[in-house]
Amino acid sequence: MAETTSNVAQGVTDHALERYIGNTIRELRQKHGLTIAEVAEQSGISRGMLSKIENAQTATSLETLAKLASALGVSLATLFRNYNIPAGSAQLVKQGEGMEVVRRGTKRGHTYHLLAYDQGPTKRFEPFLITMDDASEVFPTFEHPGTEFIYMLEGAIEYRHGQSTYLLEPGDSLTFRGDIPHGPEKLVVLPIRFLAIIYYSALPMLE
Known part of the structure; x- marks a missing residue:
């Protein structure tokens, strides 16, 4: 099922985050030896939309990211794992900063x-x-x-x-x-x- 324009409006708006997620999805896809067409089919989104996500040309919804994570065999949090994370074993998130x-x-x-x-x-x-x-x-x-x-x-x-x-x-x-x-x-x-x-x-x- 193809993504619609409304999904784009609903999604993540930070361009740095879009680039990070796009790179992470591409790296995971290539690591598993999957093509864009294969991941698109498994996740139920269009090949064009997946290509745009990988190249940070569009924002996307949490629902779509969850489908992509499932198709790649990882959890949703994996797509955000190393984004803006301080070193150390403890993570402090102040009120309103999640x-x-x-x-x-x-x-x-x-x-x-x-x-x-x-x-x-x-x-x-x-x-x-x-x-x-x-x-x-x-x-x-x-x-x-x-x-x-x-x-x-x-x-x-x-x-x-x-x-x-x-x-x-x-x-x-x-x-x-x-x-x-x-x-x-x-x-x-x-x-x-x-x-x-x-x-x-x-x-x-x-x-």
Whole structure:
């Protein structure tokens, strides 16, 4: 399925980050001996869009990056691993300084901030701070490896996992399998903020 212009508007806007991600995707693809056509087919995006991403000619959404990471046999965090990471084994992310990896819709939309960048040989977890403050937003469903944990900080949301829907309010948490379709169903009280932590199994991923 080809990417649309709206995906570009929703994506990462920092050109340095676009170049870094493009180079990382190209290096991983070449490392595994895959062609642009093969990765495009496996990820469900067009060859032209993949070429533009690799050459930093367009921004893209978190959803598309997740598809590319899956096609390349790595976790999403691998695409950001060494981007602007200080040396050392500890990472401090000050309030409001997490890397914004996707923005959907208008300025009053849907934002993801990646709060840590795993530097190890395999990915164990990915923590995101997610903010939603536009009731008119249309949110896609997600599927990914591992287990996801959500902790509500502010607002209220109906969150769907498979055939079930859960009302989440501040202090509530929800843990579920990531490979079952899931995502926001209804924004009940705005603004909404919650932590989403994806934990991967101990089995090493292809790097």
